[in-house]
Amino acid sequence: MKLNLPNIPHDKAVHFIYGAGIALVTMHAFMAFAGIDQLWAKGAGLLAAVAAGAVKEYVLDRGLNKRAVAAGDPSPHTVSTGDVIATALGGVLILVA
DSSP: OOOOOOOOOHHHHHHHHHHHHHHHHHHHHHHHHSOOOHHHHHHHHHHHHHHHHHIIIIIIIHHHHHHHHHTTOOOSSOOOHHHHHHHHHHHHHHHHO
């Protein structure tokens, strides 16, 4: 019996894992240090994952690309909305867990 498992690109899988990690750490920090209810803390974790993914792609990677092009070098990174979505989905995992 052959399983047809989805082939997830490495970059998207890494974004998913980091999104889940960011959401988890944020959730626990809000619960431990701010005394916030678990559901609200999970929501804060999701927002942190989305924000981290967006900043990484649209600020850091885009900035690196602009500096590289200005120096006459090729763009070292691709700016991808799919990466932001993958990071956010990692946060969704923590939200629904």
